Amino acid sequence: MAPALLIRRRMIDPIFQTDNYQLARKLLDAAVLRHEAIATNVANAETPGFRRLDLSPDFATQLKSRIAAGNFAQTADSIRPQLSEDQTARSIRPDGNTVEIERELLMMNRNVVEHEFLSEIVSRNIKQLKLAITGRAM
Amino acid sequence: MNPIGSINVLQGSPLQRTDAPLPKIGLPQATPNISAPSEGFGTMLDGLVGTVESKQAAAQAATRRVLLGDSDQLHQSVIAMQEASVAFTMMVEVRNKLVESYQELMRMQV
Amino acid sequence: MNLISGIDVTAGALNAHKTRLDVVAQNIANAQTTRGPNGTAYQRQIVSFESELLRRSVGGGLPLQSVRVAAISTDRTPGQQVHNPQHPDAGPDGTVTMPNVNLSYEMVDLITASRAYEANLSVVKNAREMALKSLQIGK
Numbered sequence: 473m474a475p476a477l478l479i480r481r482r483m484i485d486p487i488f489q490t491d492n493y494q495l496a497r498k499l500l501d502a503a504v505l506r507h508e509a510i511a512t513n514v515a516n517a518e519t520p521g522f523r524r525l526d527l528s529p530d531f532a533t534q535l536k537s538r539i540a541a542g543n544f545a546q547t548a549d550s551i552r553p554q555l556s557e558d559q560t561a562r563s564i565r566p567d568g569n570t571v572e573i574e575r576e577l578l579m580m581n582r583n584v585v586e587h588e589f590l591s592e593i594v595s596r597n598i599k600q601l602k603l604a605i606t607g608r609a610m
Numbered sequence: 611m612n613p614i615g616s617i618n619v620l621q622g623s624p625l626q627r628t629d630a631p632l633p634k635i636g637l638p639q640a641t642p643n644i645s646a647p648s649e650g651f652g653t654m655l656d657g658l659v660g661t662v663e664s665k666q667a668a669a670q671a672a673t674r675r676v677l678l679g680d681s682d683q684l685h686q687s688v689i690a691m692q693e694a695s696v697a698f699t700m701m702v703e704v705r706n707k708l709v710e711s712y713q714e715l716m717r718m719q720v
Numbered sequence: 721m722n723l724i725s726g727i728d729v730t731a732g733a734l735n736a737h738k739t740r741l742d743v744v745a746q747n748i749a750n751a752q753t754t755r756g757p758n759g760t761a762y763q764r765q766i767v768s769f770e771s772e773l774l775r776r777s778v779g780g781g782l783p784l785q786s787v788r789v790a791a792i793s794t795d796r797t798p799g800q801q802v803h804n805p806q807h808p809d810a811g812p813d814g815t816v817t818m819p820n821v822n823l824s825y826e827m828v829d830l831i832t833a834s835r836a837y838e839a840n841l842s843v844v845k846n847a848r849e850m851a852l853k854s855l856q857i858g859k
Contacts, residue, residue, distance in 0.1 A: 504725045511726030515733035555782045598692045598858040682722040685854035692858035
């Protein structure tokens with residue numbers, strides 16, 4: 473069994489274990505989650521006392537430290553993006569609501585482009601692999 | 611004229627006889643794959659089958675979670691399905707190449 | 721199947737703002753109604769929102785909240801009394817009670833509600849585009 477495991481790890485997984493590919497997958501999770509935060513912020517734009525949500529800042533720092541340490545591909549599963557209240561948002565209304573609709577819509581546009589970019593990276597890796605295997609662009 | 615005979619003239623020379631046994635060189639033990647090609651490809655195919663199984667199981671699990679509404683990670687389900695399809699394609703191509711080489715071998719005139 | 725991210729949150733807000741728009745439109749339409757089905761002048765209606773907790777967000781477990789209409793209540797402030805003896809609904813002293821609808825307030829409400837509705841609509845449109853783009857991965 474051991475030689476088969478070794479060969480399996482040498483065959484397909486190294487291609488799917490490259491840092492860029494796994495990083496793009498993780499960031500795709502984050503982009504989808506960030507959209508959920510933006511949707512909640514826009515829906516609660518007039519709720520008194522509502523504080524806007526965003527991705528937790530420790531997700532980005534954890535990602536960076538894991539990449540720098542070089543063991544990202546193996547431990548990617550343990551880092552999960554999470555939502556939390558945005559502590560840096562200032563309240564511009566007397567009732568404590570920190571949502572600014574224009575900012576939310578701008579961030580949403582940026583998020584959509586980021587999502588497309590990440591999808592493109594993942595797509596390209598997969599298509600390249602398919603091309604290498606079959607010799608035809610499937 | 612015997613071409614071999616001209617070589618025999620060199621028998622007495624400091625040069626080694628060409629039919630003397632070669633000294634043993636320590637070859638690295640990675641050669642078993644070359645000495646028994648069917649064995650190496652067999653284990654490779656086993657490994658590929660294992661990979662395909664695990665990737666398809668992951669894809670099915672991700673898709674089922676989306677179908678049941680447990681998760682909204684549509685993109686992970688799509689990516690898992692694509693990875694499973696790539697692994698499967700690789701296995702099919704390896705099998706095709708094996709069959710082709712076998713057929714080529716059979717066609718060779720001994 | 722929750723394939724479009726955040727759609728339940730956005731749907732709640734869309735429903736709430738649509739109801740508000742409907743009520744404001746009704747107020748504007750009845751700004752001059754001096755005799756309603758109950759015989760008195762039209763009283764403007766107000767929509768009040770409340771937060772509703774929907775579910776926990778994926779991954780972090782942070783509870784997500786949306787808005788919904790809490791109640792559609794009637795504004796009991798008495799309307800203006802206008803002296804107009806020729807009016808069919810004038811009382812014995814010649815005054816007519818007008819509806820307590822202030823058109824400027826209602827127009828501002830209309831614009832605010834429209835903008836909020838459109839903002840939520842663009843959020844859900846973008847979410848759908850993201851989902852469709854995800855389906856194209858690897859193709």
